[in-house]
Amino acid sequence: MASNHEEQLINMITMYEKDLIRMCFIYLRDMSLAQDAAQETFIKAYKSMDAFRGDSSEKTWLMRIAINVCKDMRKNVWYRFVDHRISLEDVHEASPAYAQPSIENIALSTEIMKLPRKYMEVILLHCFQNMKVKEIAEVLEISSPAVSLRLNKARKKLQLALEGGVEDEA
Numbered sequence: 001m002a003s004n005h006e007e008q009l010i011n012m013i014t015m016y017e018k019d020l021i022r023m024c025f026i027y028l029r030d031m032s033l034a035q036d037a038a039q040e041t042f043i044k045a046y047k048s049m050d051a052f053r054g055d056s057s058e059k060t061w062l063m064r065i066a067i068n069v070c071k072d073m074r075k076n077v078w079y080r081f082v083d084h085r086i087s088l089e090d091v092h093e094a095s096p097a098y099a100q101p102s103i104e105n106i107a108l109s110t111e112i113m114k115l116p117r118k119y120m121e122v123i124l125l126h127c128f129q130n131m132k133v134k135e136i137a138e139v140l141e142i143s144s145p146a147v148s149l150r151l152n153k154a155r156k157k158l159q160l161a162l163e164g165g166v167e168d169e170a
Contacts, residue, residue, distance in 0.1 A: 005046060005049050008049060009042060009045070009046045009049075012042065012045065012058060012062065013042055015058075015059075016058075016059060016062055017038060017042075019059075019128070019129055020037075020038040020041055020042075020062060020063075020066050021034050021035055021038045022034075022128060023063065023066060023067075023124050023125075023128060023129060024037040024038055024041075024066055024069075024070055026109065026112060026113055026120070026124055026128070027067070027070040027074075027120070027121075027124065028070055028073060028074065029113060033073060036073075037066060037069045037070050037073055038066065040069045041062060041065045041066040041069050042062075044065050044069070045061070045062055045065055056135070056138045056139075057135065059129070059131075059135075060131070060135045060138050060139055063125060063129060063131070063139045064138070064139040064140075064141070067121065067139060067140070107162060108158070108162065111158050111161045111162060112124070112127075112158065114161070115154055115157060115158070118150055119150055119153060119154035119157060120154070121140060121150075122136055122140070122147055122150040122151050122154055123151070123154045123155075123158070125139060125140075126151055133147045133148055133151070
């Protein structure tokens with residue numbers, strides 16, 4: 001018979017596994033690493049379920065854990081020796097579920113992966129995870145105004161990249 005924690009873990013996996021893998025893939029640029037990161041996220045969540053106070057949503061809590069796991073994975077020495085180039089098929093696999101893959105969706109996902117880490121994080125959480133500014137601030141442990149500023153800058157960078165413009169450094 002499954003314990004309450006085991007049932008809660010199964011529910012979290014059912015509800016959030018695809019979202020976590022998608023976010024981790026774009027963060028790490030490698031599907032097997034993303035799957036490992038998602039698995040590690042659920043293990044850490046299971047081990048710390050008693051410490052979860054419910055101050056944020058379950059999804060916000062899991063995303064915070066996942067981002068920290070991804071950051072830790074990127075810090076490992078072996079990470080820099082892995083080829084992080086990805087194919088267009090890989091980008092589409094990590095994109096939100098679209099009826100048909102389109103050049104625009106693939107281009108957007110590719111440009112998101114090229115963003116500096118702090119901008120990529122807010123775009124991933126806002127656009128791919130449908131999180132609000134307050135939730136993103138909780139996940140990233142930064143202020144809501146900082147999230148808003150990063151979102152605006154990220155949108156501008158994406159717009160410039162997708163329209164083929166050149167960013168003004170002023």
